[in-house]
Amino acid sequence: MSQMNKKNLELFAAKDPGQPPKGASPHSREDLRTLLVGILETIVRLPWLGTNAGGIFLNSPERRELELVAQINFPPIITGTCARVPHGSCLCGRVAESRRLMHVNCIDEDHDIHYEGMADHGHYVVPIKEEDELVGVLTLYVDHGHSYDESEARALSDFAATISLIIQAYRQRLDKELADLILQNSDHGVVITDDRLTIQWVNRAFEQTTGYSLEEVRGKTPAILKSGRHPKSFYAAMWASIRSRGHWQGEVWNRRKNGEIYPEMLNIIALNDGEGKVVRYAAMFIDLSDVHKAKEKIRRLAYYDKLTGLPNTELFRETLDQMLGEAMIADQGIVVLVLDLDHFHEINENLGRRVGDATLREVAERIRKIGNYEIAARIGADEFILAAIFPRDAVASAVTRMRAVAYELRRSLSTPFRFELQELSLDCTMGMAVADLSSDTPDTLMQRTMIAVRHARQQQAGTIQLYDEEIGREAELTHHIITRLPRVTESEELYLLYQPKVDREGFLQGAEVLVRWNDRDHGDIPPDRFIPHAEEHGAIIDIGRWVFTTALSRLLMWRDLLPGEGGGPFLAINLSPIQLMVPQMAARFVELCEQFGVPPSQVEIELTETGIMRRSENIGPNLRTLSEAGFHLAIDDFGTGHSSLSRLHQFPLTTLKIDRSFVSNMCLGVSHVAIVQSIIDMAHTLGCKVVAEGIEEMRQYERLKSMGCDLFQGYLFDRPLSEEEFRDRLQHRQGIYPSLTRA
Structure with a gap:
């Protein structure tokens, strides 16, 4: 004062x-400004808002203008230009007139103030009101393109109401x-x-x-x-x-x-x-x-999960940072546990959000009752995190203790509870990580714990996984793959191999095209490591187009060595169902064949049984377009999915490929042989040829020939060949395949 x-x-x-x-x-207004700056600092630290600058204006109804009284990170030109803003001018003045929250995601025509070098950005502009009286305006910078979110708007309106209380208190008591x-x-x-x-x-x-x-x-x-x-x-x-x-x-x-x-x-x-x-x-x-009390309310808004009352990610991160510092001084260790609820989204989808919210509150309450940790927080829609301290020389016992906490949590969550007429029980998947005090920050420790829980979910839901170096390397490789995938077709690191197909007489009749990736940093990356990520992140479209185009160019190079059009398909190309969900993708393949001068009849499109069944309705039009254009269509790994004859009959298939597991199991007994025979008979009844995969022994080849199988591929004939090796095989395709003559 x-x-x-x-x-x-x-x-x-x-x-x-x-x-x-x-x-x-x-009374000096400096105290008020200091308090309001503190509130702004709290708001801009909100992890979900993506803001680092904001200001608070007080309203002058007599002069019909706003006065800037507190700001953080405003450029000097804005601090000067916006020191006083008339009602109706720029975004803040318009909100002063309308007294309604405004959101913009870019600099638009309503943004009156521009200056050289101003970066594009958006705003939340929130009126600060006391009942019907305008007290002031809260403005926050947000990232360009930041979308309007109703929950964000409600939270910022709560902040504005609290700021109004504080301003009124100062006006009433300090001025x-x-x-x-x-x-x-x-x-x-x-x-x-x-x-x-x-x-x-x-x-x-x-x-x-x-x-x-x-x-x-x-x-x-x-x-x-x-x-x-x-x-x-x-x-x-x-x-x-x-x-x-x-x-x-x-x-x-x-x-x-x-x-x-x-x-x-x-x-x-x-x-x-x-x-x-x-x-x-x-x-x-x-x-x-x-x-x-108002400051405490703001603190709770900033640091606590509104639904469960548990600390949120920001408070957990700050607390963990303090724990790491104290553990280094006190020669202690820290272990962190993440709990990820299994199938929680099904509760929201099937029973409604009210039941889902009640479930989360119950989970939080059961976590509180478990105890035996320093802090527990909710960090995601269905994710919770705990941290505990232990003597540094007792890592094994600390992990054992945290496992005991984890098992107690699982037991507690599995105990049913009732909400209204619903009886619910839950399971969860958990990951743990022990802090490396020499290098860990809160973010790296939390990240390693999240990697552990993701690994556990990939292996088997409902388990508990402790982070180790091998899991870390796997996660690093996954991150590398995901990062490199968008431009992998431009890197010249993809290449094709060719798995020969042999007919009943032992002659070469074509090959399956296999894509491989020789990464500059990690060497050869197996397809089962990068193809799922390519499908998940959309890179499979470009990769599939590259494979298709490259295969057509090779057919064009080898056309003098290939049989005529009546000889059937020569190269089989694997496609992801994701590719065939793209409208007009089949038409694009037809155009590529026309550009290269390659008849579609020389190309067979392979789709896995599971893939075609899961997306049958979405890929049907493209499959019919390919068939009508002359492409042959094959189901790969047949017998491993859950297809039915009635559904298979809906597709214009020409080939069924028997999965290698059925071929290798024929030696186990007559029942396994009978399964393979039934697949062959069924395929022929549907008018399809049959290809057997995974032929490694002459007796398998001979047995399958006697059962009526049409084509064969596997290591008995050749491993996947490079382009040069396969070309050499083509030059001698008129004779029996070399490996059969040696056998």
């Missing part, structure tokens, strides 16, 4: 303490004249003592705030209010300031008559007589309980 001017001090010193003086200077503060009807507590700190007078606000009446405190000292929270050095510094400067201001924790401890903003002034001698002290204070 500002100190009283000299005239007021003289009046105060001369008056009887029962008659408070009038006319004090107004009054000091003379008003010492009036009997002031909302601010006032104490007047003599030069020896004996209380002479207090006002009604003092009585209401502290619970003590004037009669109870008259003749005593203000020490009656001491809370015990401040050390002696605090009071020594206070009185040193009063003696040297004549006043002191700060926040103090005092105790009411009922024993309750409360915060107050206290200003103490030494009142001198005409000769400069201290004759009295005046203390003025305001109860900050409401302000602290």
Whole structure:
């Protein structure tokens, strides 16, 4: 608070303490600005908002303009230009007029202020209101393209309501004249003592705030209010300031008559007589309980999950950062556990969001009851995280202890609970990681724990996985694959191999095209490592187009070595169902054949049985287009999926490929042989040729020939061949395949 001017001090010193003086200077707005800047710093740390700059304007209804009173990270040109904003001008002025929240995701025509070098960005602009009165405007910068989110808007409106309470409190309590503060009807507590700190007078606000009446405190000292929270050095510094400067201001924790401890903003002034001698002290204070409650509300909005009441990611990260620092000093270790609920999305989808929310609250409550950890938080829609400290020389026992916590959590979650008419029980998959105090940050430790839980889910849901170096290498390779995939077709690292197909007489009749990736950093990456990621992230479209185009170019190069059009398909190309879900993709393949001058009849398209069954409705039109153009269509790995004859009959198939597992199992007994025979007979009944995969022994080849199989491929004939090796085989295709003559 500002100190009283000299005239007021003289009046105060001369008056009887029962008659408070009038006319004090107004309170500085610096305290208000500091508090509002603190609130802005809290808001911009919200992990979901993506903002690093914002400002708060106060409204001047008389002048119909906004005044910038607090900001963080505003460019200097904006700080100057936007110091005062008329109603109706730019985004903030328009919100002042409409008194409605505004969201923009870029610099549009409503953004009046532009300057050289200004980066594109968006805004949330939120009115700060007290009932129907406009108090001010909160504006936040957000990333360009940031989409409007109703939950974000509600949270920011809650922040605005809290800011309004704080501004109103300051306007009502801090911006009054000091003379008003010492009036009997002031909302601010006032104490007047003599030069020896004996209380002479207090006002009604003092009585209401502290619970003590004037009669109870008259003749005593203000020490009656001491809370015990401040050390002696605090009071020594206070009185040193009063003696040297004549006043002191700060926040103090005092105790009411009922024993309750409360915060107050206290200003103490030494009142001198005409000769400069201290004759009295005046203390003025305001109860900050409401302000602290508002700050606590903001803190809970910023650091706690609204649904479960658990700490959120930001608070967990900050706490974990403190734990890592303390563990290094105290020679302790830290283990972190992530819990990922299994099939939680099915509860939301099938039973509704209310049941899902009730489930999450129940999970949080059961986590609280388990205990045996330092902090637990909710960090995702269905993810929770815990951290515990242990002696550094007891890593094994710490992991065992956390496993015990994990098993207890699983047991607890499996116990059914009822919500309305639903009885629910849950399972979860968990990952753990032990902190490396020499290198881990909160983010890296949390990341390693998330890698462990993802690995556990890939292996088997409902398990617990401890992070180790091998899992880390796998995750690093996965990240590398995902990062490189979008441009892998431009890297010249993809290449094709050719798995020969042999007919019943032993002659070469074609090959299956196999794509391989020789990465510059990791060498050969198996297809089963990169193809699923390519399908998930959309890179399979470009990879598939590259494979198809490259295969056609080879057919064109080898056309003098190939049989005529009546010889059947020569190259079989694997396609992902994802490719065939793209409209007009089949038409594009037909166009490519025309460009290369390759008849579609020389190409066979292979699709896995599972893939074609899962997406049958989506890929049907493209399959018919390919068939009508002359392409042959094959089901790969037949027998491993869950297709039915009635559904298979819907597709224009020409070939069924028997999965290698059926071929290798024929040696186990007649029942396995009967399965293969039934597949061959069924395929022929449907008018399809049969290809057997995984032929490694001559007896398998001979047995399958006797059963009526048409084509064969496997290591008995050749491993997958390079382009040069396969060309050499083509040049001698008129004879029996070399490996059969050796056998």
